[in-house]
Amino acid sequence: MRVSDVISFSELGLTLSDVYESMGYRKGVEPDSQTTALVARMLADLEREVKPAYVLKTWPGKVEDHSVVIDGVVFDTPKTIGKILQGAHHFALFIITAGQAYDQWADRVKQQGDILDAFVADAIGSATVEKMGLYVKIKLDQLLKGANHSSSFCPGQYHWPISEQSKLFTLMGDDTLGVTINESYLMHPIKSVSGIIGIGETLNPKITACSLCPRVDCFRRNAEHV
């Protein structure tokens, strides 16, 4: 199974609050009027230019010991993630990106030299791909027609080496929406996310990478530490 689409911002439903949270504001806390006006202006500006996109493909696969094995590719997933994905019979691999147009827009903002504008542009990009992540999970729910799946896990999260991203890109082949990785495994366009979701009846979608992370005071934390 393969699905891929370009999403409009109205469909994505990115809100000002999403951006505020990405800027480090706690839920329910609003920035001052100067900052809220800036965010609203920049978000409207971005919406005219940027078209986020995603691609999601599923493969049969299994967990051997703690390693995820898909089509002969063995991922060196850490034991904890391997245990969480135990019981998966298929895996969905995905790439999400705010796209090249976002990078160009953010570069233009940076070149204008205002550090606050650059910070807001970065936060909007992060909020966009986070929202895309939720969108892709909803899409997967619809495609699986209620079948159970895990949360998403990304190379670079929770002791899973970011170098493992190369294996994910190998499996995706040319089907990467133009997203590439450099020798440091950094994705281009920069606001892109790749990851893996296990599909199987026994998997628990409530255990997220965030819930595994020991950084309890992280402002991005969205789950209790388990």
Next chain:
Amino acid sequence: MTDLNLLYDAILNGKLEQAVEVTNQAVAEGIEPQEIINGYMIKAMEEIGLRFQNGEAFVPNLLMSARAMKGSLDILRPLLKGSNSVSMGKVVIGTVKGDLHDIGKNLVASMLEGCGFEVVNLGVDISSDKFIQAAKENKADIICMSALLTTTMNYMKDVIDALEAAGIRKDVKVMIGGAPVTEAFAKQIGADGYSENANGAVALARQLVSA
């Protein structure tokens, strides 16, 4: 007579135009630049830093305050004479080789600059050679390195080793930061300090230059 409390308020609340206006008035009235800086501007930056630390202010507040502070400093710097230098020290800052993330590094650069440090911002993907060359050319007190990736953070150790090899490690303090970096990692690679945020970086830089 200019009310310099308005300058304090302008910097605390991140109002660049107000800060510049009050600074110009104070200069026109012949108030000593050092008195303006020490008595009001640095205190405003300390207060916004404290509020950030306590969760009462956020990164945009820090940035707006730093911007207002810089606006006033740009007016006052040329007026400082002799040993009355406004510089707290000179910092060379960059994101290490292989890493293109610059937002966090620029936040730190902006805060350091706003708090009176002279900052040479090298940008991203910076090799050890470039760090060393910039440190030598600018007679830097501190080299500040940033990395956002677990794959690039190890390059910080390469830079420290290169500083040793170049014979200038003892002349310059090294501080590091970035999402995957920790205090333990800083100790492990022989850095002089680590900070997890821009405000802490200013406090650390002050501590390192006065050590």
